[in-house]
Structure formats: structure tokens, C-alpha cells
Amino acid sequence: MTRTVYVNGEYLPETEAKVSIFDRGFLMADGVYEVTTVLDGKLIDFDGHAKRLARSLNELEMKHPVTEEELLAIHRKLVEVNEVEEGLVYLQVTRGAADRDFAYPKDAEPTLVLFTQKKQAVNSPAAKTGISVISLPDIRWGRRDIKTVQLLYPSMGKMAAKAQGADDAWLVEDGFVTEGTSNNAYIVKDGVIITRNLGNEILHGITRAAVLRFAAEAQIKIEERPFTIEEAKAADEAFVTSATTFVLPVTKIDGEAVGTGQVGPIAARLREIYLEESRKTAV
The missing domain is CATH 3.30.470.10 (Aminotransferase class 4, branched-chain amino acid transferase, N-terminal domain)
Incomplete structure (x- = not known):
């Protein structure tokens, strides 16, 4: 049709x-x-x-x-x-x-x-297995908070990840992760969610805002600050959020397993909460 x-x-x-x-x-x-x-x-x-x-x-x-x-x-x-x-x-x-x-x-x-x-995303297989990401230099323009159609470098990053057998890329600037090619990035350490604070360096994700609100309501501690790839590799969990993938676990970074290499409990629970709560307020 x-x-x-x-x-x-x-x-x-x-x-x-x-x-x-x-x-x-x-x-x-x-x-x-x-x-x-x-x-x-x-x-x-x-x-x-x-x-x-x-x-x-x-x-x-x-x-x-x-x-x-x-x-x-x-x-x-x-x-x-x-x-x-x-x-x-x-x-x-x-x-x-x-x-x-x-x-x-x-x-x-x-x-x-x-x-x-x-597009089917609720029952995505990646939600159960997690995705793998590679790290790349972030060479985009400085106003990433404006959601422009300038998406060539994110596309290049996605293709570079696929060429290495990964699913996506996390972009790194001045030693710290900014975000994924089309999503916001998070790690979890000792039960604390860590994600970069808002600024011109990252997109102010709508799903990000909702997920952090739901996490706070669930009494999960949140730290909004930059983190490094090394810190991410040593984390207990990692995940990304976006409008089309919701909360998606990351189980491998630059070929190294994150935590147990399996989907972590916090990412899995946040995905459930996000889908449940978002459906209640959908228009």
C-alpha cells in the first residue's frame, strides 16, 4: 500500500x-x-x-x-x-x-x-541480548542540542560500527563520551545511573528526560556527568535511549564485555517502566 x-x-x-x-x-x-x-x-x-x-x-x-x-x-x-x-x-x-x-x-x-x-521495536531481539558499540572521535559541529538534519557523521559512525561487526558507536570528545550516533548513552555502576549532563554537546533527548524521571521515581540514584570509555568498560551495565529504541542495553564496548556481558537488571527494568508509563500518557 x-x-x-x-x-x-x-x-x-x-x-x-x-x-x-x-x-x-x-x-x-x-x-x-x-x-x-x-x-x-x-x-x-x-x-x-x-x-x-x-x-x-x-x-x-x-x-x-x-x-x-x-x-x-x-x-x-x-x-x-x-x-x-x-x-x-x-x-x-x-x-x-x-x-x-x-x-x-x-x-x-x-x-x-x-x-x-x-517498525516493530517493543519486541526487538536486541532488548533481550543487548547491543555492541565501538568508540569513535566526535567531530560533529558544536550545537548538537539543535536537532538538525546534519546527520552525515552519525551515519558514517554507524557504518564504521557495522564494518567492525558492532551495532553502533559511542562518540568521544576530549576524553569523554558525548552520546551515541542516534541516542543518549548511560552506564550503571554500583546501582547508580551515570549519564552526561545536558549542554550544547549532546541532544536533549525526550526519551532521556522521561527515563531519568522514571528512574528517580523508582528511587534509583542518578549522576549527570561525563564519563570515559574506560569507565564504561568497567561499569556493571550500560544502555542507550532514543524514541525508536526506548531503553536498549549495551553489553559490549570496543569488543569488551560490560559487566557480565548480559542485559543488566536496571536497564531491563527501566525499559519495562518506560513502556508501561508512556502508554498511559500516549495521545
Whole structure:
């Protein structure tokens, strides 16, 4: 079945969707995006994604194409017409089409594109076995807190990991882990969750915020600070979080087992709590 997608106010078959070759998202990577998870046909953490989108747009001095209420309606319609029970809604806003120039155009109207993708993540085998990661230098630009479409280096990192027989990469800057290629990174030592504190160096993960809130409610101690790869290898557990993988255990780093090399109890429990609580507030 051909998907229905959204492009600048229109719902179209994906085969008929078009964006200008002069769009700055295509020419300059001048755009931002969000990915919202769909479970049981409902949206998870939509409010958080909408607020982060607004922040990204504001940081780049980009126009808001629609209101938050309109955005929710678009998400819901796409989920309904494409019959998505489990998967995601991808959203992208660019500065719009204009003659190529490094300076921001004054009169361009933003381009807004959304599409759905069916994807099973709740019963992912990796949740039971854990994933392996390698470490790579973090050479991305300095404003990783803005969720831009500049994703070439994360893609390169993912491919470098696959070339070494691993699943993903953790990026390292000035000796400390920043984050994964498309997720926030954590370790657990002596029952304490350790994850990098928020700043321009990492994405302010919506799933990260929810998981840390649930961990605090479960009386699990949390330390928000940088950690090294060596510290991670010596940890009892490790895991990552993202909208599309929830809480995913990491059982191997640079070929070395983390803890017992098996999925740890804290990561497993946080995944259960996140899925249970998120479903309660889904829209």
C-alpha cells in the first residue's frame, strides 16, 4: 500500500510528493527534524517532541510552519490513514526554497514534511541480548542540542560500527563520551545511573528526560556527568535511549564485555517502566 505523506498543507500519496530542488534543507542541510514513536496507534511523548522542535526552530531563527495543535492533528491523521499501530512519525522543517546563498533568505516560507514508518521495536531481539558499540572521535559541529538534519557523521559512525561487526558507536570528545550516533548513552555502576549532563554537546533527548524521571521515581540514584570509555568498560551495565529504541542495553564496548556481558537488571527494568508509563500518557 502506498503511504500517505504530508507536504506543506497537502496529504499526498508518497509517489506524488515533491519538494523544490532549491529547498535549503537539500542545498544547505538548513533544517530540523523530530521522530515521534507510535505505540498501539498512539503518539508517545508528543508534547516533548513538539517543544524541542520549537526550541530548534528558535535557535536557528526559523519560522514555525504550524501551531502545536495543528501539528498534533497532522500526526494523528497520518497515523490513522496509514494504519500505523507500531512505528514512527518523521517530521522535517526546513527554512524553505530560495536562491542559493549562505545568508538566510528573508522571504522564504518553511517547508514542512511528515511521513510514517511502520517498525516493530517493543519486541526487538536486541532488548533481550543487548547491543555492541565501538568508540569513535566526535567531530560533529558544536550545537548538537539543535536537532538538525546534519546527520552525515552519525551515519558514517554507524557504518564504521557495522564494518567492525558492532551495532553502533559511542562518540568521544576530549576524553569523554558525548552520546551515541542516534541516542543518549548511560552506564550503571554500583546501582547508580551515570549519564552526561545536558549542554550544547549532546541532544536533549525526550526519551532521556522521561527515563531519568522514571528512574528517580523508582528511587534509583542518578549522576549527570561525563564519563570515559574506560569507565564504561568497567561499569556493571550500560544502555542507550532514543524514541525508536526506548531503553536498549549495551553489553559490549570496543569488543569488551560490560559487566557480565548480559542485559543488566536496571536497564531491563527501566525499559519495562518506560513502556508501561508512556502508554498511559500516549495521545
